[in-house]
Amino acid sequence: MTAIDTERRVEAAGLRSGNCQLAPRNESGNPLLNKLAHFSGFNPACAPTVDRLFRRTAIVPRHRDILSEGSQADEIVLLLRGWAARYKLAHDGERQILSFLLPGDVFPSHPLPVGVIDYGILALTRCTIKTATAEAFDHAVLRDADLARAFWWLSIQDKAILRAWLVNLGTRSAYARIANLFCELAARLRLAGVIDGWVFDLAPTQEELADAEGLTAVHTNRTLQQLRTDGLIKLDKRRLTILDSARLQRAGDFDPAYLNPGGRAPIHLF
């Protein structure tokens, strides 16, 4: 058993979240459906279809590629438990992590047989995944308008997260970048119904955090110390506690609105 056990809380989330009607067959809670429940245009009727699309379950050990850069993507993957990272290698071997994938995330999340993919997906913890064949997925999403809307929404959200990362790297200091990232992760875990409060297991190592934020591991370490001594977070053995969410949010210039595209009311996360 790994030390990272965001996974254990999945069951509790299913009971807690108020959208049981969305997953009638699945009392334990499907994090993807939890996410979609925040989409105002989501048609609950297609929840079973979403659920049925991903048939095959598999377990991927930590630090194994789920998808490799340059491979053929003939399966669509739904991450059920655990953390993963989408990354890309620059020519000199430097690695950029493009996004952290949390329970409920789907990749690649578009209905187009896209052939060779230009990034890799790495399991940061032991992951439980479910897969759909690309054909079945493409067919379903292109035929059913409700399903199409749902996956367009996921795609828009995904792009908004990417843009937020670009702003993070382009305009903010190391301190603000990391504060911002922690806010994003907390908010997204909440959207997926995986956590409740301000504590969660932070799967990435400091080196992986560094590769995500365009920093070195050393400087990431020093910055984390700073966040600790400022009383914003507690971080021990990869368990992160957000001690002062308001100040962390301000430090990271974090605005959660982008996580709920099209939503009238911003989700109550902070």
Next chain:
Amino acid sequence: MTAIDTERRVEAAGLRSGNCQLAPRNESGNPLLNKLAHFSGFNPACAPTVDRLFRRTAIVPRHRDILSEGSQADEIVLLLRGWAARYKLAHDGERQILSFLLPGDVFPSHPLPVGVIDYGILALTRCTIKTATAEAFDHAVLRDADLARAFWWLSIQDKAILRAWLVNLGTRSAYARIANLFCELAARLRLAGVIDGWVFDLAPTQEELADAEGLTAVHTNRTLQQLRTDGLIKLDKRRLTILDSARLQRAGDFDPAYLNPGGRAPIHLF
């Protein structure tokens, strides 16, 4: 008349590009259709539909917002001529440019009434645009599978560009970042059928380039000098000439594959 006249070459492009059959009604060449012609799954039959979607033509002067951050996006915009930039302001007023928009680009390019948008679109030159109502666009894209595929492809390409920018900001030096950007712009202008060789008008000012690359205007200037003295580019009065494409590509660690998602053969750009 502005000094930036990438626009003038649009007509020529229409005659030159070998896909006249895709735009039967439009001898002058629709840059969006030029782009889509590179998508192997594109059904030429829906070209007229694409063309007919965007009815209203408008002109936007330089340095005016086409879409403002926080506004309601009830229209879909197709950029026909000129350059624009998608940007986002951080809380302290710092601006991050998220992408440069070239002829043939559409925004927002998804069939979902997304309400308030979290970025702005700024005209970097005088722009000619065509607009579609969100309703008509949504309806058409959600109903027609071929059209859906086309816009999914555009969306995937867009996301790939975003990812490339993230790698750029996260892993590369100022010198490599700018080299990479110039490669991308040349490649995309070529995809849209707007240029032919290695010369084009670079609409953004050095300050705008800086805001795109996460640098200061001063350092961008110095880096451009370096690129000049190294004989990679010529840049005078915003007219950019790529003098040595092979070395520029190496300096920027640029791989054009991501611009043609799903394409078997990478486009012949470099």
Next chain:
DNA sequence: CGGGGTGTTGAAGCCTGTCAACAATTGTGG
């Protein structure tokens, strides 16, 4: 119990930012 992965700390240097002044260019109005 030992070893590799991970976290921590120090010192030195460099890439990039900041501040400031000026030149060149573009746009505007008389």
Next chain:
DNA sequence: CCACAATTGTTGACAGGCTTCAACACCCCG
């Protein structure tokens, strides 16, 4: 068409955030 103002580009000196290199401590796992 010229004169003026505003924007954009250029250059220098200096400062600082982050990187690099290196060593060591810790912890988990076999």
